[in-house]
Amino acid sequence: MTKKQFNQKAAMIAGITGGVISGLVKLGWENILPPRTADRDQTNPPQQLLQQVGVPASVTHATYTYSGQQLPAVSYMMHFGFSTTFAVAYSLWARKHPKAQAGSSALFGLGIWTAFHHGLLPALGTIPSAKDQPTEEHVSEAIGHVLWMWTADWVSAAIYDRLTKKH
Secondary structure (H helix, E strand, C coil), X not given: CCCCCCCHHHHHHHHHHHHHHHHXXXXXXXXXXXXXXXXXXXXXXXXXXXXXXXXXXXXXXXXEEECCEEEEHHHHHHHHHHHHHHHHHHHHHHHHCCCCCCCCHHHHHHHHHHHHHHHHHHHHCCCCCHHHCCHHHHHHHHHHHHHHXXXXXXXXXXXXXXXXXXX
């Protein structure tokens, strides 16, 4: 059996696809176990972060209407941008080093959660420190990040394999 040659373009396409689909999974998960109270979600972390760098609330809270409901357009752009960025990074790494990533997509998801929700975002004042976040937030975000990265990995692996299949 010959070793399959790494295809960067296929890994990026696979990562983008995995990032979008896993972003949908994470949104669905947050409907089942919301990470924040309704009060804390009036300005959610992506909106707060953008406001901290000078983007006005009129932009960060911009919505679009679908099926009679106001939906947070900018929050969704940030959500899918984050999801896709890290899914592409993981796809590139996992496809280039397949033995190194065995079983680690869950650990990667937990690492991203820890880095952002326990480190970077509290340090920036975007969200409360980890000790001041409710247990429900930790549970929702930890499990949500595992499901998000499992999905990104599974989808990107399937897409990569299809794109690189020798005919």
